[in-house]
Amino acid sequence: MTEGLVTFALIKLADIIQEQERLLTGVKAEAEYIRDELEFMLVFLRAADAMEEKDDGLKVLVQKVRDVAFDMEDTLDHFRLRLTHDHGDKFCSSVQTISNSIITLKARHQIASKIQALKSRVINISEAHRRYLIRNSIMEPSSSSTHTPRVARPGNMVEEANIVGIEKPKKHLIGWLVRGRSEREVISVVGMGGLGKNTLVRKVYHDADVKKHFQFRVWITLSPSFKEEDLLKDIIQQLFRVLQKTVPQGVDNMDRDKLKTVINEFLQQKRYLIVLDDVWHTDAWDAFEPVFPNNSRGSHILLTTRKTEVALTACIEFPDKVYNLDPLSPEESWTLFCKKVFQNNNCPPHLKNVAERILGRCEGLPLAIVAMSGVLATRDRSKIDEWEMVYRSLGAGLEDNNRMRNALTILSLSYYDLPYYLKSCLLYFSMFPEGIPIQRMRLIRLWIAEGFVKGREGMTSEEVAEDFLNELIKRSLVQVVEATSYGQVKTCRIHDLLREILITKAKEQDFVAIAKEQNMIWSEKVRRVSIHNDMPSMRRIHVASRLRSLLVFWGKDYFPGPPKFISPSRSRLLTVLDMEGTPLKEFPNEVVSLIFLKYLSLRNTKVNSVPSSISKLQNLESLDLKHAQVTELPVDILKLQKLRHLLVYRYETHESDDQIRNKHGFKAPAQIGNLLSVQKLCFLEADQGQKLMSELGRLIHLRRLGILKFRKEDGRDLCSSIDMLTNLRALSVTSITESEVIDLEYLSSPPQFLQRLYLTGRLERLPDWILSLDSLVKLVLKWSRLREDPLLFLQNLPNLVHLEFTQVYSGEALHFSNEGFEKLKVLGLNKLERLESITVQKGALPSLQKLVVQGCKLLQKVPSGIKHLAKLKTLDFFDMPYDFVKRLRPDGTAQRAGRTFLQKSVVQFIKIVQILPFDAPNDFIRRLHPDGDGEDYHEVRNVPEIYCTYQKNGNWEIYYNYARPDILLKRQPDWKP
Template sequence: MAESAVNFLLQRLQTIVENEVKIITGNLEEVVYLKGRLELLTAFLRVADALEESDEELKVWVKQLRDVVHEIEDLLDESELLRAHNHTNLFSASLRGISCCIRNMKARYRIASELKAMNFRVRNIFSDHKRLRDKFEASIYTGNNTWHDQRGDALLLDKSDLVGINKPKKQLIKWLLQGCSNRRVISVTATGGMGKTTLVKQVYDDPEVKKHFRTCVWITVSQSFRIEELLKDMVQKLFNEIRRPVPPSLENKSGDQLKMIIKNLLQRRKYLVVFDDVWHTYEWEAVKYALPNNSCGSRVMITTRKSDLAHISSIESNGKVYNLQPLSEDEAWDLFCRKTFQGHPCPTYLIDTCKCTLRKCEGMPLAIVAVSGVLATKDRRRIDEWDMICRSLGAEIQGNDKLDNLKKVLGLSFSDLPYHLKYCFLYLSIFPDLIQHMRLIRLWIAEGFVKAKEGKTLEEVAEDYLKELLDRNLIQVAETTSDGRVKTLRIHDLWREIIILKSKDQNFAAIVKEKNAAWPEKIRRLSVHNTLPNGQQKMSVFQLRSLLMFGVAEKFSLRKLFPGGFRLLSVLDFQDAPLKRFPVEIVDLYYLRYLSLKNTKVKTIPINIGKLQNLETLDLKHTSVTELPADILKLQKLRHLLVYRFDVKSYAQISSKYGCKFPPGIGNLKSLQKLCFIEVNQGCGMIISQLKELSQLRRLGIMKLREEDGKALCSSIEGLTNLRALSISSEEENKVIDLGFLSSPLPFLQRLHLYGRLQELPNWIPSLHSLVRLYLKWSNLKSDPLVSLQDLPNLVHLELLQAYDGDTMCFKSGKFKKLKVLGLDKFDELRQVKVEKGAMPYLEKLIIQRCELLKKVPSGIQHLTKLKVLEFFDMPAELIMTLRPDGQGKDYWKVAHIPEVYHTYWRDGGWDVYPLESFRESSPRSGTVMRSHELCTLWKV
């Protein structure tokens, strides 16, 4: 982590040197010297970060360097803050302004003096560098890691130690023995500790596999990958396998010569080669050409922690990828009891505690075995000791030798991360549970973790970072949207425990979960979970960069909580906090880049909000803010402005959004990428005409569009070629939206929501080849919109609410080829829905609601073989009765293949859900009623 801290500081120093910024009194000599020394240290830091846990002296050295780097960063920030204040005070002729200038001048001399002192400390740290480098020279050049010796244990396990391996083993053997005669690559991927090596070794040793392949070789690939050494190892094993002497001149062969030897040996053989624990794509690239595609049915197997590598290596040969899943609950419990109780049953009084502990392992075999090893030594009569392990597993990981191997296995993945991803991954420790995707992206950017790349926005670079963490199996997707975008993320509970410990150890972040929890001496990031900490006035929060709150229900005051203030704060996340007013002290935070008041009761924004010159994200979603002050136009760096709320008073208003009034002059905010939702029926159309200035916009939401402003809107948005999402609402439900003036389609538009009457469907919509989601609400079209929409090549989600006045809708064969979700709502004249065979071949979810004249289930619904969910809301009783599964429903056979069928009524602000057994021929609304504000399954077939 010192590597990450130094690299981030070097980026800062590089900017200062390149621009010759006078951050202190005097010249830049101190900064240039400091930059040079830190650059010389970076080559050693990656090794130092990996080895510091095993050497106390090195650990102290790394800590000293990290602390100095943080203090230098503080000095630079303080200097810039003084420079900004001086610039402001130059325009003030008052005595107060002159006094501030004098105080700032003294502070600048103090900063200059402290920077010189920092340079002296860096000199001392640098003097120890050569001695430590010599001490660890072998590790630097060979990358030795004792953990790789321990990994061999996985190759020696007895079958009695294995749980949950039969199904994946059978699948892998089938892939090996069957299929084409060309060489095929089969990859097994999962995070560390999931049992990849164990599984593949069982496959490799299977008698059927040994009999099928003439030549079998197992190659262990380490992080310290050196191509020549690996190829020599491979040659030696191949010669041993075919019982021929190894050539004596092997040591003198080049890499290309070694590859040729391997290729010649395997050219006429049906071979199986396993590469265990491949870390990087270039490792596979270095060996793949030595493996001949000899049409003998040869196979290559790869185990890797990185999903992208698994897919790349397999795609080339039309191979297969097996994503190894965690053990099921039953399998995990079986393994846990075997290891903890030596095969005996768990005592009944320990079952709850053991299952609580086991849940934290989340089906990871290595974790289960490691934790079981700890519990196996505990006195079974001391229930309190078993409970303590469950409650404080993180502390056990830190201090228990029996969990060292678990730490090393998981820690290896962390050590392999490039420096910019280490900070990003460690940042996940501040979240208590699920992590919202876009929230994380914006926070990473605000923290300065995302480095700019030519041709990409910071958000796109951050998405690349996230994809790499997903590919490395360090985080998982928890929830996706209907069109496949990541919505929420999660990390393994054990990973969370480990990075929380590392965050604390590295002074990266403090996570406070109790009122009396002790804080570090100097805090850089503070994450408060559920309860506010007691005031600790003696603790310094001057260094505080980020303050985030999760689940805090208590009222609080920033001044009382932090009486000393925090001038360097860049992130302030008060989502869901019990706030009724905007904390006025926030507007003095010069460095603030991220401010979220989402889901609070804040009603107004201060008129001097423009003082937040560095603000990039302002999240006011689901607040009571209805108008923004003119000062908002001063926020030239603002990238994300999110202001809207839902107000569900009745079923008819579900999904109704309410936006915000905006002052004229929005064209000044040229950095905006997301702007939603603004009301545009004010200012004589000025706001609409200024939208064309926002060329960076990727998401735009406008409300209360007047019919006469349609042409101006089309003129403004046709130049916004970066738009990915567009939402437009008319002034009222029955008012027309006129969007026929758009001369060229938006090339990258993926999501389009139109709320208002359409005289006809805009002719540019069928040309939106990137469109994946379309909502039409209140359109009242006279002609069938399906004709225009059915050939959209990437449409995944289609919602139509009161969109068509006709009595029949027909989904033609071969149309809507990628549609997965379809919603039909409030079609007042609709009497029949037809689905031709071959239409919507991938439809997974169908929702039909409030169509009072539709008395029959869609004809041809039985052709929708991929359909998983069918939902009816407030539909006629006649239709529901035809679907009774008790033999009386004449159309039940049409939906019998659908796993889940729902039927619900909206009554008095909630859902009435009726179980199937309560239905009677007279009325489906008789019988027991269950009240719920969430949709419940009516029946599963």
């Protein structure tokens, strides 16, 4: 992490040397000296991070480097602050004038003095640094790899899980091994550290059936710092050991190529199993894969890894042989926990509640469960307060326990392996309260504002940040909570135990202070503060003068307001202010004095206006007012030339139908095209004059554009603008009324990278340019009321994954033809009021996983040919009569969710069970079961999940798949009537 801090300081130093060369007269050489020394230290820091915990001298040295980097950043920022005082954005254009001013002379003297002092400190650190390197040989050539220095693996604690929950995956893997094809196959077991990958594969490796099937078995572990020659020699020793022969002479003196040849020739005519355990990098796989011959004898390579990228690379020819190891189920976790703590499955009743809470923190991670069990096994079981104390101190103090230290060491390996820029990104997760899903774009914008992410050639900062997040996911450090139908992450989180590790490291490095207690005091060096809503009081909060970022998570009604923790005199360097979800009622005036602010979020607050003084925030890049009450922006917003993300909109649910969400945007200034850097603009109201649509063509960096209250006469101007928006990825246009036509026929050059298109309004016909959208993954059409079948027009879009129709087609039949919609996974058909039949030809919709049918009142039967949809997992309908539903069961009663809903409206029903309702005609469902009419049973009998909702005497009831009673309540386990 210190490496990242130094890198960021170097970037800032290089910028200020280049931009303010004139003002650095007399100290430029010193600044460059500091830059050169810090660059040299970077090489050292790459090796130091993973070792400093075990070396006090190294820890002190790293801390000194960290301190000087902090101070350098502060010096540069205060210099910039002093120069911009009373000059604002005129600074860059008036350097000569400012340099002659008294203020500038004082600033120059001040920075000269501080840089001289910093140089002296850097010289001292550099001398100590070189002495350390010589004494410890840290920088020897053999240690210069970018891989993390090896951290000794503690005892295999997961082995202590005694195969709880292991039988099912074990049988699965053994089946793959002994019933495979004749060609050599590769199997990958992937999952985060501590899940028990090693234990599982060892059980498979030593299984009797596996031993019988493979005469030659080899196990090698590829740690992050493995030596290839040593492992090759180990393989040879294991192979000859099977034959009870000595290793041929000369092996110890062979180079790697000769060693590989010996192994390859030995295995040519043999059926073998090679286990490559703990593969951290694709380079390791690339080095060993060619060693093992494809001899058409049913041989296998079985590897374990924490990284999805490694697993997929190894199994590129066998994508179905990637086994994702899941955490233990709650039942398995409890069994393991009780076995380790109580030596049986019985927990004393008085400890059950606290034990369940402690176990919940382990989240099914065997390593964490075993480690926690070791802590609790030493506690007095008669004293519940001791167990409660363990629960309260989960994040502090357990490191002193040997078992927990081992668990943290294993999990820390994943952190140590990260490059510096990913360490900063991962540490940032420690700022969020545990258990809350984190929005992908929120995280990305925060990372960018913090300076963790820089654009690369041909890529925006947002795209680079997305790559960073995906890399953390592939490394099994970040868990995806929710994803879109087309595979994009929506929300994510980290495992609680990993979070505690990150909090500890963040605290050690003054990365962040978590404010959860009254009158908390933290180091003046701390850069970030995260205020959590379980703080009892905010009256006397301490704010560090070096603060760069402030995140507030506050769910209580009472809110002390930003003055309590934003002080213009002490928060002048603030770059990030996130108050999402706080009950803030007014725009905080103190904010406009924070001239370095890059990120401001007032999302989900009660703020209803933005002052014209916001123009002072010349560095602002993200302004998030989503779900606030703002409906208009001042013209002064146009002065924010660095603004990249502008979100001003909210949803309101229609009173008579919970599915209809009225969207409210904002009235934009007439010259909105002046925001030349903006990438996301949602949602501006088009009924402010025709020139507004023409202005959009100037925003050439736009990636996402949302327009409301669109009128037909705006069509030509909007099309002209869209022709200029070559970077557009998402476009949403909603007409001013349901009957208003969205006229986009004039578009001649649609954005070639457009991925998502939402058109809400009348369409006289589907625009021809839609057919050219090869990158389109999601299309949502609403109120179109087309007379021609839209399927024939859309079926050949090559990458379409998600398609929704609402009041789109006025015809009587829909026909999905052979090989149409090859990649479509989600299809929604809503309120096609004249639709009587749906036909699915064999070969159509080969990838469809979910089909939603809603409000199609005249539809008489399930889609004909639905039985051909081999990948269909979910089929949803709505509003089925009880008289017909009861015929679905042999006993004449409907299989329901176990409740009757007394509410008499769809709105109330949805608010309770929180599922999307699906509307279909009354005599629809009886055809689905052989004990009813059964006419359509053969069409849907292979669909795993079928959901139907119906009314009985005005009460709503839910029917779940009659063939699968085990999935009852699967969709809403926590609902309450």
